[in-house]
Amino acid sequence: MNKPSSTYRVQLRPELTFTDAAELVDYLRALGVGAMYVSPVLDATPGSTHGYDVVDPTRARPELGGEEARKALSARLKAAGLGLVVDIVPNHMSVEVPKANAWWWDVLRHGRESAHAGYFDIDWSRGRLLLPVLGDDDAVADLAVEGDELVYYDHRFPLAPGTDQGSPQEVHGRQHYELVGWRRGNAELNYRRFFDITNLAAVSVEQPGVFAETHGEVLRWVADGDVQGLRVDHPDGLADPGGYLTRLREGAPGAWLVAEKILHPGEALPQSWPVDGTTGYDALREIAGVFVDPAAGPAFTRLAAELGGRTDYHAVEEQARRLVTDRILVAEVRRIAALLSGVETEAARAAVAEVMIAFPVYRSYLPEGGENWAAALELARTRRPDLGAALDALDAQVRGEPGGELATRIQQTSGMVVAKGTEDTTFYRFTRFAALNEVGGNPDRFGLGVADFHVLAENRAAAYPATMTALTTHDTKRSEDTRARLAVLSEVPDEFAAAVRRWTARRPVDEPALNLLAWQTLVGAWPISAERLRGYLDKAAKESKLRTTWTDHDEPFERAVAAWPGQVLGDAELAADVEAFVERVRGPGWVNSLGQKLVQLAGPGVPDVYQGTELWDLSLVDPDNRREVDYGVRREALGRVLAGEQPEVDETGAAKLLVVQKTLTLRRDRPELFTGYRPLHAEGAAADHLLAFQRGEDLAVAVTRLPVGLAREGGWRDTVLPLTEGVWTDVLTGRAVGDRPAALSLFDRYPVALLVRGDS
Template identity: 85%
Template sequence: MPSSTYRVQLRPEFGFPAAGGIVDYLRELGAGALYASPVLDATPGSTHGYDVTDPTKARPELGGEQARKALSARLKEAGLGFVVDIVPNHMSVEVPKANRWWWDVLRHGRDSAYANFFDIDWSRGRVLLPVLGEDAAVAELSVEDGPEGAELGYYEHRFPIAPGTEGGSPQEVHARQHYELVGWRRGNRELNYRRFFDITNLAAVSVERPEVFAETHGEVLRWVSDGDVTGLRVDHPDGLADPGGYLRRLRAGAPGAWLVVEKILHPGEAVPQSWPVDGTTGYDALREITGVFADPAAEPVFTRLAAEQGVRTGFAEVEQRARRLVTDEILVAEVHRIAALCSGVDSGAARAAVAEVMIAFPAYRSYLPEGAAHWDEAVARARERRPELAPAFDALDSQVRGAPDGELATRIQQTSGMVVAKGTEDTTFYRFTRFAALNEVGGSPDRFGLGVAGFHTLATGRAAAQPATMTTLTTHDTKRSEDTRARLVALSEVAEEFAAAVRRWTARRGIDEPALNLLAWQTLVGAWPISPARLRDYLDKAAKESKLRTTWTDHDEEFERAVAAWPDEVLGDAELAADVEAFVARVRGAGWSNSLGQKLVQLAGPGVPDVYQGTELWDHSLVDPDNRRAVDYSVRREILARVRAGEQPGIDESGAAKLLVVHRALTLRRDRPELFTGYRPLHAEGAAADHLLAFERGERLTVAVTRLPLGLERSGGWRDTVLPLRDGGWTDVLTGRAVGDAPRAAALFDRYPVALLVREDS
């Protein structure tokens, strides 16, 4: 396993050569491996790479095979690993011709050599392609010349024509094809191929078939075998028919690679023990680390604020409604396909029962026969909510349990993860906006923070059970960056002040939708200073994701115009902007303290820490695509050079203090891995002991950080608080100062609110 990873977002303007250009910087920073977004060929112009079109070659737009090999060689020379993100669940079909397998399926139908590569319900006849503006637009089709013969055209879109079906009008040609072009609105209800969530441009791949696995993974596994790739990050395993079987096959093909999965764990949930993986991508650690810096005493204040503003405060109710929206309006085709597999039940009752069970899942999915407790709980909850459907639940439960490897059990488990993710993360988190710092992937917004004892229990378990799991604070999928979250967490210490400010600001320039209004003010404070354009783009996405007043497909144009105008109105209101800025100044220092604290806890704690691109300095990004903006490495190189030369920067707007913490922690992990073993909670003594979070790794490394800094300040500071340590000579790696074996907190934290202590033999 790597000592740490550094995540980079590859894209056409930052490809393999550009990544090679920062290898020396990453080595000097202390990173153990470069962790890259998907590198296989993708939809032309893709800025993220998750829309793979050809898994058999390195993406030409990133530089192609030669540039990939050059990057691998440079990383090897620098002593860094290379971790690659892979996407086994789906491929992009947005541009059919860019995906030769999909093009062949459309051209030859069930006779295509790739007909079974995609999860298509061939029993329903032609492949439904919801790409037209409306069904009547079939009249606008044309026949165009293509490089391999005639093609059907619809504006810029091109589709193949099956051999022997030429002749006549475009509409007559279309009627003879193995696919049917229809209005885009029919996709949610009638689609007959499995997709990624509700994205019809991403067609699911049947990777459970050995021949499909071999074709889709052969190239990446060759890189692993050649030693060019040292680790794999698996995207969305919950969408697979048999995640355990897939991961066992992947492990057999990459026996020496570090292997982590994007498995989002609910509190109390563990990775299935049969999976041969090193761990998850770290959202569980993110939830715990964020939680321990929040003040649970603020919960009633934020609940009252949300309620008086008109925001729903019952999380379970909001979540249930959002998930039902997904089953009833978005994933309708998937629900119908599953219900059709449930025999002996009226179709309407079967559909209702299938939907209700998926709505009720306590985790993303079960993996029968593993995870039976989650299945049991989902069925029990569904029975309680809809007792009139008892016969349908009985039949569904019996058939799923009787054939846990059958198609019914497989599909309902695959789809439950889609319902949970789409309903909770992509809808509820934009509706239940009571305290946005907790609305994070893998988060539990109804649990207001995490106590120190609970944090230690979970960290101890991670050290014992999954010491090689990834930990993270920011990813390309997080709803906001770690520093934005850290400042928002500080609001829990000034809850009454913030509530008063929101009332004042809303009265002056509120948004006419309560959940978005409360989220907007939190976002403005958390990401300040922010340009009107960035804030406008964020609020547009948030409004559509919430699906309360407008959506991505059914627009309330007047409301969207009002939301789009809001950032300029607020930031252009000098008095209001000054008020917001003054409030930000009130919590900025606490935000910086939280940022440094949570970062050091992550970097030095159990697991393999990942640093998301650019976050070695302050980064107040929001959800994608805002968090995928270009990173200025020239600034970071200059600050790192000063830090390596011995500078101990102050805590200010430059973020240099954070880079110091990242550099010293990563370098120590890389150079002295023997220090980072085990986990032992430490407890401070004195008047402010609750504000000091500390733990020991092995017997020679201690991490100590400040929590709830505003409350600490109000209570009179550290006063007599001390941190008892093992006997010996301890040195703070961040400052180079020697400390005793019972340092006073006031002295320990007089320069930085965090300390990384190493004990050396005398």
């Protein structure tokens, strides 16, 4: 297996091409990185800033430089001894610009007779292919015919052969597709989509021919030695994730293979999946959680309740998921319910929705993992005893034919309900403590104890030693350093509550959940421009779907939210108060940042560094986290570190870059050190503030946790860390520390230590 020592995620786009990425190779090599890990590189919708909207999987994206530039990047990486990991998107393709997707264009032109009709998951029994692109149904009057295309403003669609005579409306009536008002999409769409995005049409990749067509080019790159690893986007949307991953493994037998599978606490990857692990959200939840003080939970619950926020997480989550099944994924629920035999239509729809709302995890993989299906059925029966007969029929048909269409579609769609209902809605409604509201997170559990953390890390080292670990990704709700600063609030809950009461009295947001989220965001990302904060709060308000949404706007509320950042930052007295509070938590936030970074980089798994986060990065959810990275500043800081400088822990973030460079370089140069996992336990008055573990026989990691409480209790005092007998050296400082170092001296330069035993 081509397991990299580490990865560095680069977000390619027309402004950062293959050629631009090649210019980063020498920097990444010096940083200690094992492989460049890039966002999707197959041809995408024109102008796409992320690449997940693939239109042609048979070629490298021309806007990134095309095939020649891709090969040049690969050659540059090989020459430097770095690998290349590519993000692939098997679940869907973009149909936003129909003409850009030749397969979709052919389906629109020829209907079910198209050679590509089976490539997409379309329900042809409903008649014409529904395309919800018009302002409303009456807008068919605005259609025009130009040559062999039907035109609606900037939208263009092909005409079936021999159908171009008559008025545009008559021509439209002869097509294999029907253009309708955009609002009909959620309820009537007859092709499967990615979540609620009608511009992303699901692909039937479970068919061998479709798999071959969509994966042939990428697998050629793997076979040629240009690509060493694949990151699989959203496998839960596939009809048969296990079967797909088995076929992918057969096509790339030596590749490092990780799947973007979101695991709930306590959930394991399906045993049958031939992958090296996940993309790291489980590790993120655990590593971030151990830097949060669990004792603060009640104080934050009281604050949220006092401000009018809802504090029953499971009730909020149930309501949000119900919103998704009842208003957003209506077409999907209807399609599934129609497959349930012998049950009245409305009862079938209610039963299908209730089971998906009740899922304890994203989805089941029947017949594997049947306990999650059973748990969903049990909770659905408890909530809706009136649906007993329909639920029994659903259970019998699904279990009786786990590979059938009903079982397949309900499993595919449950993940959509959970993701949209929980991550994209609940996490913006239940804002008690935003640091916990992360992809794969569990906001209902306030922090993670050290003993539990060690158990989870030991399990990872034993079961999936080559899984990816991450602290920031292109999908995280906030960056690792923003989260690390917010974790400090768990150590000063009363101070923060008093500040929020004071600030809210002066400049409230007129919606309790958004108000509490806004103040946490301001503290976590400070200093932040009004423009960035405005963009974030607009997205948060619409995702919560409480006062406004992406499609049904409360214009006065949106204007008030848009004005809030400028009002707060323009209020000199209030801004000074916020800044003073941030000064209180900034230093401890840096301690948390360095601690969680070293735990990730030196712990079990293959660590990923998201672009730019080798320095402090206080980004928020996308698109904020896709801003341009200043590599000039990073190269200059790296040069100083390579010259032997040991930077201060200050606003430059150079101390974090030192931790990244020293740890990644050691992983790459001495991989034999990074095996296994064994908890280490400090002794003394402040032992609870020292998190430590050993890898193999000759590597130990020690970091500071809950630094505010540590200082409040009088510092490290007599705390020591017993190690295996021998000569130990801190790689970060180059100093010998002995085999029973006192925490006071171990952490006098940095709040973290990376210790190697022996002459090295």
